[in-house]
Amino acid sequence: MSSKHFLNDATHLVNTAxxxxxxxxxxxxxxxxxxIIYLKPGSSPPQVSIISGGGSGHEPSFASFVGRGLLSGAVAGTIFASPSAEQVRRCILHRVEKEKGVLVVVxxxxxxxxxxxxxxxxARASGLEVDMVVVGDDAGVGRAKGGKVGRRGIAGTVLVQKIAGALASKGASLKQVSQVAQLTADSLVSIGSSLSHVHVPGRSIADAAEDELKESEVEIGMGIHNEPGSxxxxxxxxxxxxxxxxxxxDASDKDRNFLNISSSDEVVLLxxxxxxxxxxxxxxxxxxxxEQLANNWNIKPVRILSGTYMTSLNGLGFSISLLKITDTGVGSSMLExxxxxxxxxxxxxxxKTDTWKQQGSPELQKEPSAEEEAQSSNLRQDPALAKSALTAALNRVIAAEPDITNYDTVVGDGDCGIGLKRGAEAILRMLDKSGKKVDDVLIFLQNITQVVETTMDGTSGAIYAIFLNALAHGLRQNAPSSPQDITPEIWAKALxxxxxxxxxxxxxxxxxRxxxxxxxxxxNTLSQTKNIESAAKAAEDGAKGTRGMKASLGRTVYVGGEGWEVVPDPGAHGLAELLLGLSEGLRK
Structure with a gap:
């Protein structure tokens, strides 16, 4: 593992790249x-836009795949970390053509x-046609270990992006492009191996060195973020x-046989x-x-791609991807x-030469502010009650932060409590700074969601923001045709x-867990009883029930840990505290 770099500031490195x-x-x-890297307006005829992205460190994926016939936009995170939902939202809404729809490949x-x-x-809540295809092509982790998480996405993803981009450039519909992209993802299998872990610029090498491979060892199935293999x-x-x-x-390996490929199939090798x-x-x-494909499996690939497509920084390894050519049903074959x-x-x-002449062409117009994007509804609330109830809920979360952090230190990486507290404090600041009382439920919710999206990171932040955005969509769908106070029934349906x-x-x-x-x-309880006090109590009971529960998702599935038997899940506990505070605030 080399720890020497020409650029040791990771932030500066990503930005300049x-x-x-x-x-x-x-x-x-x-x-x-x-x-965000994106195609300039007018660079290609109107078509379905293809967006992808992920953590930096996998170059040329994904930013250098933006161009005619491939991606319309790519969103980068920091090294080996997902970009935020707000970055992706801006790409979908403001950086790519969206009249014919947008496909997100992740x-x-x-x-x-x-x-x-x-x-x-x-984006869907705002009325756009958007679809998403998730690629999991890695055979390095079998079914038993992968569990509900499933296969990781690795280098085969670039074949999905290329085929989808080419089909979109031919004028295909969003439905067609999405179906062919999913078909390609389902026809892929990949695996990687490496002689060494990689070093992220700016990080200490002390911890990583302890787990470094020996001189003669190779790790089979290593992921693209330094994750262990099989x-x-x-x-x-x-x-x-x-x-x-x-x-x-190997079709006899039931744990890893994700795709059946025979000698009669046409195959692409990457x-x-x-x-x-x-x-x-x-x-x-x-x-x-x-040679081994031909001699041991009687497979002679009809296309062979060899090169650098998806890296793990300076990973001393390679991956093999096999794509089984399947009829697309849209008039253009996967090979074409x-x-x-x-x-x-x-x-x-x-x-091309003509492309170089585009230097200095117009940029995209300035995007509207979040306030300009907010959409009103016919759902009304008592603004004073809403503010006081939410304030009570947020203060209860802040008070519970030490316990949540302690629980997450036992079963996770210790950041759950801090993340929830940071989000709660930011929403409280927003409520205090708000110059006018908001009686429109949807605008009130959109203001909260914007704060969550920009201040809460990690898995819990993403889950909260997805849920709140979907809640806004549900409220809009159940809103009356004329202004009226929101009811527990409407809340229940939207939830x-x-x-x-x-x-x-x-x-x-x-x-x-x-x-x-x-x-x-x-x-479920709110839907049945229309009573928030009963619903909050059900959430509390559910959180308490996670004590002694073995996790089937999250960090402990792969890493393990001790002491989880005696503490509740920190995310469930934090949410229960929020809901209990909300219930108490509405009773006052």
Whole structure:
């Protein structure tokens, strides 16, 4: 693991790398504040826009794939961290063409799915046609270990992006592009291996060095964020490739047989450099993979891509992806779409002379403010009661922060309580600064949601923001045709629909030891009784019930830990405290 870098400030590194992309491709622009690379207006005929993104450190994915025939926009996070939902929302609403719809392609990592999903919900709530495809192609983690989380997304994702981008450029509808992208994702299997972990610029190497691989070891199934693989092994290249292909193709391995590929199938092979393998050595690796596919599996790929597509910074490893060619049903084959030209610096097509002439072309107009985007409704509330009840709820969360932090230190990374407190304090500041009393329920909720989106990070922040955006959509759907006070019945219906929306982005259910153990009983009880006091009590009971419950989602699934048996889930406890405070505030 090399810890030497030319740029050791991670923030400066990400920003300057993003700024370099429009310097090498004049058809794209950079919104540095939101870490968005996007096609300039008029760079291509109107079409479905394809958006992707994720943490930085995987270059050329995703920012350098923005260009004609591939992505319309890419949103970057910090190194190995998902971008925020607000960044993605701005990309969807203000940085790409959206008249023909928007398709979001994201890899299957919790932060990415939640944050991109939250932005999709917010865009849908505003009336846009938006769809999302989640790619999970990694065979490095089998079904037993992956559980509800499923397969991680790795380098095969670039084939989904390329095929979707090419189809969109042909004028296909959002439904067609989305279906073909999902079909491609379902026809993929990948696995990676590495000789070493990577070092993030600016971080200490002391902790990482303790887990470093030995000189002769290779980690099979290593993820693209330094995540552990399925095993460490001492082997040569032929033995390594044999093991990797077996994980992808062995139909008898029920834990890993995610895709059936036979010798009669047409297959695309992608051999991807994780960052630090030399071009010379990658050529040797590619030859070994091709030979073993032919000799051991009787598979002769009809297309072979070998190069650097999705890295793990300077990862000393490679990945193998296999795409089974399947009938798209739209008149253009996967191969035709894969072969179509793409004018993106991360792909193989060169930039045309006419594109260079676009330097200095007009930028996108300034986007409207959040206040200008707020949409009114016919749902009314007592503004004084709403403010006092919410204030009571938020103060209760702040008071509970030490307990929540303590619980999360036992079972997580210790940031849940701080995150909830930060969000609560920000909402209180917003309530205090508000110059006018808001009696429109939807505008009041939108103001709260905006604060949550900009101040709360992590998984819990994404879940809260998705739920609140979906709640706004549910309230709008159940709003009367003329102004009237909101009722418990309307709240119940809207909460039920928002819970259904949230289920599209997380597999968590009651019994998984998450905040869902408090949220589900609250919504269900409120729906049945129309009584918030009873619903809050049900949430409290649900949170208490997580003591002794074994987690099936979240950090402890992979990492483990001790002491979880005697503490409740911190997210469920925090939510219960909020709901109990809200109930008490409404009784006063």
């Amino acid at each position: 993003l700024l370099s992309i429009p310097q090498t491709n004049p058809s794209v622009s950079c919104d540095l504040d939101n870490k 890899m299957n990592y919790t932060g990415d799915v939640l944050n991109f999903g939250m932005a999709v919900e917010k 095993e460490r092994k001492t082997t040569d290249l032929p033995g390594l490739v044999k093991k990797m292909l077996s994980h992808c193709l 051999v991807n450099n994780l960052g630090a393998v030399s071009v010379l050595e990658l050529g040797g690796i590619t030859h070994e993979v091709i 779409l894969l072969d179509a030209p793409a004018e993106a610096t991360g792909w193989s097509a060169a930039i 039920e629909s928002s819970l259904q929306s949230l289920n599209r982005y997380t597999p968590a259910k009651p019994g998984d 998450t905040l869902m153990d408090a949220l589900f009983p609250f919504v």
